Structures are given as structure tokens and as C-alpha cells.
Amino acid sequence: MVTKIFATVGSTYPLDRLIKELDIIGENKKYKIFAQIGESNLIPKKIKFKKFLTYSEMQSKMKWADLIISHAGAGSIIDLLASKKRFILFPRLKKFGEAIDDHQEEICEAFEKKYGIKWTTNEKEIESKIISLKKTKITKKTELIKEIKYLLS
Numbered sequence: 001m002v003t004k005i006f007a008t009v010g011s012t013y014p015l016d017r018l019i020k021e022l023d024i025i026g027e028n029k030k031y032k033i034f035a036q037i038g039e040s041n042l043i044p045k046k047i048k049f050k051k052f053l054t055y056s057e058m059q060s061k062m063k064w065a066d067l068i069i070s071h072a073g074a075g076s077i078i079d080l081l082a083s084k085k086r087f088i089l090f091p092r093l094k095k096f097g098e099a100i101d102d103h104q105e106e107i108c109e110a111f112e113k114k115y116g117i118k119w120t121t122n123e124k125e126i127e128s129k130i131i132s133l134k135k136t137k138i139t140k141k142t143e144l145i146k147e148i149k150y151l152l153s
Contacts, residue, residue, distance in 0.1 A: 001030075002029070002030055002031065002032050003030060003031050003032070003066050003067060003130070003134065004032045004033075004034075004064060004065050004066045004067070005022075005031055005032070005033045005034070005065060005066070005067050005068070005069060005130070006033075006034050006035075006036075006061040006062060006064065006065035006067075006068050006069075007019075007022055007033065007034070007035040007036065007068070007069040007070070008035070008036040008053075008058065008061075008068070008069075008070045008071065008076065009035070009036060009037060009038045009040070009070075010038055010071045010073055010076065011038050011039070011052060012038070012039070012099075013038075013039060013092060013097065013098050013099060014037075014038060014039045014040040014041065014042075015037075015038065015040065015071055015090070015092060015098055016040050016041075016042050017096060017098075017123045018069070018071075018090050018123055018126070019035060019037050019040050019042050019044060019049075020042060020123070021123035021124065021126050021127075022035055022044070022047055022069070022126070023042075023044040023045060023046050023047055024046070025126065025127050025130075026044070026046035026047035027046045031130075033046075033047040033048070034047065034048045034049065034050075034061055034064075034065075035047055035048070035049045036049070036050055036051070036052065036053045036058070037049050037050070037051055038051060038052065039051075058079075059079075062079065062080075062083045062085060063083075065085060066085070066086070066134075067085065067086045067087065067088070067130060067133060067134065068080055068083070068085050068086070068087040068088075069087065069088045069089075069090055069126065069130075070087060070088075070089060070090065071089070071091065071092055071104065072089040072090070072091035072092070072104035072105070072107050072108050072119065073104065074107065077089070077107070077111070086133045086134070087118070087133075088118050088119060088120065088126070088129045088130070088133060089104075089108050089111075089117060089118070089119035089120075090119065090120060090121070090126070091104030091105040091107070091108050091119065091121060092104050093105060093121055105121060118132075118133055
């Protein structure tokens with residue numbers, strides 16, 4: 001069975017580590033991957049991609065996917081939770097020039113501790129996270145969505 005994966009890196013800085021790894025994973029025919037690659041200068045060879053998507057296109061890709069991999073922006077996390085899909089967060093890191101600070105990693109640490117959200121900063125762990133996540137049940141995260149919306153308001 002083919003697993004459909006949608007990946008999104010947002011619209012600010014490139015997230016080339018993730019795109020490179022997804023292109024490697026995309027060689028495996030058990031995955032069908034579409035990535036929104038943002039400001040990346042990489043041209044993936046094994047996966048389908050588009051630099052930017054409209055919000056409507058993004059929602060359509062999320063519905064299509066069995067699993068989503070995303071940067072850890074707060075707005076993206078809310079959309080992921082609302083989608084009720086399995087997802088993995090891949091926070092941007094300052095040391096790679098992907099962000100001005102490590103706030104996305106801090107968000108992931110807090111959400112993992114409180115809600116068990118899966119994430120990694122190591123692109124080489126992505127495929128193992130995909131495999132383990134496929135085996136887990138989707139849980140309702142209604143309280144988390146309410147809490148995030150409250151904190152952002």
C-alpha cells in the first residue's frame with residue numbers, strides 16, 4: 001500500500017535539509033510525496049513539488065495525504081490539528097540559517113511534553129518517524145487546538 005505524504009515548509013526561509021531527505025525517501029515506491037518547498041533552490045527529482053501553494057491548494061493537499069510533515073509554525077500546527085491527520089513536525093533551526101531563533105523547536109518540545117506530538121530536528125529520522133506514526137491511532141486534540149487559539153489571541 002502506498003502512503004501519500006504531503007510536506008510543507010512554509011514561505012519564509014528554505015528548509016533544504018527536509019526537502020533533500022524527502023527526495024531520498026521518495027525513491028521508495030511505497031511513498032507518494034508532494035512537497036511545498038518554499039524558498040528552496042533545490043529541485044527535487046523523486047518527488048512532486050511546488051514552491052508555494054494557495055491556502056485552498058494547501059487544504060486540498062492535506063485532505064489528500066495520509067500523513068503530513070510540516071515546519072513548526074503556530075498557524076501550520078493549528079491547521080494540522082484541525083485536519084485530524086497524522087503529522088510530524090520538523091522545526092526550523094537557527095544554526096542552519098532556517099530561522100532567526102529556535103522558537104519552533106521550543107514549541108515542539110512543549111507540545112510533545114504536554115500532548116505527545118511527534119517531531120524531530122534530524123532529517124535522517126524522518127522515515128522511521130513515518131513508519132512509527134503509521135502504526136498509531138489518531139487522537140482528538142480538541143483541547144490543544146483551544147489552548148493554541150487562546151494563546152495566539
